[in-house]
Amino acid sequence: MVKKIHKGFGMEEKLRNYFLQSGYFVVRGVPFGYKGFDVTDIDLWLYSRESSLARNITIVDVKNKKTPQAIERIFWAKGLAKAVSANNVIVATTDRRKEVKDFGRDLDVLVLDGVFVSKLSKSDSFLKNRFSDEEFLEAIDNYSLGKLDGDWKGQILKSKSLLANNIGFDSCNQWLEVARFFAEQILTKPSQKEIALRCFYYSLSLFSIGVDFILKELSFLDHEERVGRLVEGFTFGSKGRAGVTQMLSTSLSLVEQFAPEGKALSSQVRSKVIADFESLPTNIVGEYFAKSEVAKVIFSTAREFESIAMNRTFKSHSESTIELRGIIGCLLDYWGINRRDFGAVANHS
Incomplete structure (x- = not known):
């Protein structure tokens, strides 16, 4: 109705x-x-x-x-x-x-x-055939614990607001975090599976647009360079490795000056932070989105994600294109979520 x-x-x-x-x-x-x-x-x-x-x-x-x-x-x-x-x-x-x-x-x-x-x-x-925005947000609100349980509606509104800033790796990484949040809700809140899936698809539609926007700047690079730039961006954000290193140095200079054994402590913290960044499996994401065949269709896939999120008759991604399912599979691997377990929950009516 x-x-x-x-x-x-x-x-x-x-x-x-x-x-x-x-x-x-x-x-x-x-x-x-x-x-x-x-x-x-x-x-x-x-x-x-x-x-x-x-x-x-x-x-x-x-x-x-x-x-x-x-x-x-x-x-x-x-x-x-x-x-x-x-x-x-x-x-x-x-x-x-x-x-x-x-x-x-x-x-x-x-x-x-x-x-x-x-x-x-x-x-x-x-x-x-599709929800209005009001109906979509009302469907999220129907989960009475949504506000306490990670603020579901707030996550979607925040995701939208990122479009009003300069789109780049920082916004893409935030959309990835939102998508991961909803992927986990799909697995742990079976009673709210449909709306969690809708939110998951919606956040991935925004992420896909963000990646498409980034790829415009990388179109002249060869494949290996494109992979490198994507991995660095998904790991360190828009500032890149150099920017994060500089920010760390600025922050830790106070430790070096005023803490006992400051230089040794600063060096340990710097090494630990960089090691944590580099341990992220962002090569999975970088290598996937560097493929020219993915770049060609990511805009149309973003439109498809938005469409299934807002479709009045809910259908899971199992009935969607191979390109859309490929993005979901890549990100599940990145997050360490078992594809088969996720598919079993998402596709179980």
């Missing part, structure tokens, strides 16, 4: 459906904060893969009110796009005035005006 949703959110869902049908990866309601302050939500965050060398991030500001104040929204959206490093800006409004489109053109903002908006599907029939 499709739940009635708020008029403004309904327009966001219709636009999301329009952009999904146009081949974009689409996320609704991306939280944007600055230095600990919640600033706003990005109504729609769009990602497209133009070629092996080009990616585009577009934000869409949606206003479905009697007085949409479209001119002001163009200013607002333009500033927000700069803050979140988006390439393109779209304002969707019920306003039909020609001047609004002209003003948008002057500021390099595409305006989808009331004429366009009125042509969007009048029905919500597309929601017969």
